[in-house]
C-alpha cells in the first residue's frame with residue numbers, strides 16, 4: 022500500500038475552508054441504512070460481513086457467538102472497496118471512519134479514496150486536478166475520524182476505497198449526506214413529521230438544560246418544582262423536576278414515579294426525551310388535555326434528565342457524531358454509575374440457599390452492607406442517587422440508556438449455582454415483562470427486529486424486551502438495587518443504536534417515544550394500593566404488605582400508604598407491623614385501569630397489649646402476677 026505520491030497534497034486538504042455545514046449521518050449507526058444497502062469487494066468471513074461496518078458496532082470475540090466488530094476484507098484480494106447505496110440522489114458531505122472493535126486486534130484503515138456514482142458502474146473519484154484525493158483515516162481502532170468533502174457530491178452510491186491499513190483491513194463507518202427530495206414525491210411529504218412548535222428539538226448543554234427547566238417552571242409554576250439530588254464530582258447539580266398537582270408534597274395515596282436518563286453521559290436521547298416530556302406535560306396540562314391532567318394530578322412525576330452531568334458535558338463537547346462509544350460514558354472519576362450500586366443479590370441469594378428467607382432474612386429492603394459509607398469505589402453521583410431513591414416512596418421508574426433498542430428488566434445480575442429448587446423464575450418476572458412490553462410495544466420501532474438488534478446477539482426475538490441477566494449480566498445495577506432495597510420497580514429502556522444521534526433525529530425520537538412514555542407512567546396505577554392504619558386511624562409507617570405466592574414484600578411510606586404493582590388476578594394480601602396482629606384480605610385486580618383500593622386496619626396484638634400493661638405501674642397487676 023504505497024502512497025507517497027499523494028503526500029504533498031495533504032497541506033491543501035487542511036487549508037480548505039468548508040462552505041457549508043455538514044449534512045447529518047445517513048444512518049449506518051442508527052440502522053436507518055438497511056443491510057441490503059451495503060456491499061463490499063469481499064469479506065474475510067461471514068461474521069465480518071458488510072453490515073458489521075456500522076459506526077460503533079460492538080463485536081464479540083466469543084468463539085461460540087463470534088460477531089465481528091467491523092467489516093473486514095479478504096486479505097487475498099488486491100482491490101478493496103466498501104459501497105453504500107443511498108437509494109436516492111444524495112448530497113454527500115463527509116465520511117467518518119473507525120477501526121475494528123476487538124479486545125485483541127489493532128485493525129484500522131489509515132487512508133482511503135472516495136468515489137461516487139449514480140448507477141454503481143461508472144465512478145467518479147474525488148480528485149484534486151492532479152491525482153485522486155487521499156483521505157487520511159484512523160490512527161487507532163476506537164476513535165472516529167471525520168473527513169469532510171470540500172464540496173458536496175451529488176450521487177446515489179458512495180465507495181470507500183482503502184489504500185493503507187494497520188493490521189488487517191477492517192473498518193466501521195458512517196456517511197454524512199442530505200437526501201435530495203423530489204418535490205413531486207408526495208409520499209415523502211406525507212411521512213414527514215411536523216415538529217410541534219412549542220417543543221425545543223436540540224441537544225442541550227448543561228446550562229441550556231438548566232435554563233429550559235427553569236422556563237418550564239416559569240410556564241407552569243403551580244404543577245412543577247425543581248430540586249437537586251446532589252452534586253456531581255465536578256460540582257454540577259443533578260437537577261430534577263417534579264410535575265404534579267401539588268408538586269412540593271407527597272399526597273397520601275398518590276404514587277411517585279421517576280424517569281431518569283444520562284447515567285452514561287454519552288447516551289443523550291433519554292435526556293432530550295425527558296426535557297421534551299417536561300415541556301409537553303406543562304403545555305398539555307395548561308391546554309386542559311384530559312390525559313395530561315390525569316397524569317399530572319394522579320401521579321407525582323420526578324424527571325431527572327442527567328444523572329451524570331460531567332459525562333454528558335464531555336460527550337456534548339465531542340459532538341453527536343464524534344463522541345464515540347465511551348466518551349462521557351463514565352463519571353469524571355471513571356465509574357459506570359449503572360453498575361456501581363451495592364450488590365444485594367448475592368446477600369439475598371446466599372440467604373435463600375441457606376433457607377433463611379423470609380423468616381430470618383427479609384425478601385425486601387435488604388440492608389446495604391457495612392463499609393459502604395467509606396468505600397471509595399462508590400461514585401458521589403451513585404451516593405446521591407441512592408439517598409434520593411430512599412427519600413421518596415417511588416413505586417415505578419425507568420432509566421433511559423442507549424446503544425440498543427430494547428427494554429431490559431431485572432434481575433440484571435446472573436445467579437450462579439442456582440439450587441434446583443429455586444430455578445423458578447423471578448417472583449415478579451411476569452409483572453416485569455408486562456411493564457417492559459408496555460413500553461416496547463408502544464414505541465414505534467422497538468419491536469422491529471434489526472436482524473438481531475443493533476449489534477447482534479440480543480435474545481429479544483423481536484419483542485423488544487429482554488431479561489438483563491440473560492443478555493448482558495451486571496452486578497450492582499441500579500435496577501437490582503432498587504428492587505431489593507426499596508419498593509420501586511425499575512427497568513432500563515435502551516432508546517436506539519445511535520447513542521448520540523444528530524439533532525435532527527430528535528423530532529423522530531420524540532414521535533417514537535412520546536406515547537410509550539405516557540403509557541409507561543400510567544402503569545403505576547396497576548395493581549393494589551391502600552393505607553395501613555391502626556384502630557385509632559393513625560397511619561402505620563414501615564408496615565409490610567405481602568402477597569401470597571410472591572416472595573417479595575413492599576412496605577408502607579411514612580404516611581402509611583403503599584402501592585403494590587400486580588397483574589390482573591385475585592390475591593391474598595397480608596399487612597403486618599411490629600406490635601400489631603396481621604390482617605389478611607382478598608384483593609382483586611381487574612383489567613380496567615386504576616389500582617384496586619385495599620386498605621388495612623390493624624389491631625394491637627395481644628402480646629403487645631400485655632407488654633404495655635406490664636410496663637404500666639399497676640399495683641394490682643403486680644399483686645396478681647406475684648400470686649401466681
Ligand SMILES: *[C@@H]1O[C@H](CO)[C@@H](O)[C@H](O)[C@H]1NC(C)=O
Pocket residue numbers: 137138139145175176177
Ligand atoms: C449524478 O447525477 C446528477 C444529475 O442527476 C449529477 O449532477 C451528478 O454529477 C451525478 N453524479 C455522479 C457521481 O456522476
Ligand SMILES: *[C@@H]1O[C@H](CO)[C@@H](O)[C@H](O)[C@H]1NC(C)=O
Pocket residue numbers: 243244266267307
Ligand atoms: C394551576 O394553574 C392553572 C392556571 O394556570 C389552573 O388552571 C390549575 O387549576 C392550577 N392547578 C393547581 C393544581 O393548582
Ligand SMILES: *[C@@H]1O[C@H](CO)[C@@H](O)[C@H](O)[C@H]1NC(C)=O
Pocket residue numbers: 361362363364391392393396397398399497
Ligand atoms: C466497594 O464497592 C465496590 C463496588 O460496589 C465493591 O466491588 C467492593 O467489594 C466494595 N468494597 C468493600 C470493602 O465493601
Ligand SMILES: *[C@@H]1O[C@H](CO)[C@@H](O)[C@H](O)[C@H]1NC(C)=O
Pocket residue numbers: 563565
Ligand atoms: C422497618 O421495619 C423493619 C422490621 O420490619 C425494621 O428492621 C426497620 O428498621 C424499620 N425501618 C424503619 C425506617 O423504621
Ligand SMILES: CC(=O)N[C@H]1CO[C@H](CO)[C@@H](O)[C@@H]1O
Pocket residue numbers: 127128160161162187188
Ligand atoms: C501490524 C501493525 O502495524 N500493528 C500495529 C497497529 O497499531 C498498533 C497501535 O495502535 C500497534 O501497536 C501495532 O503494532
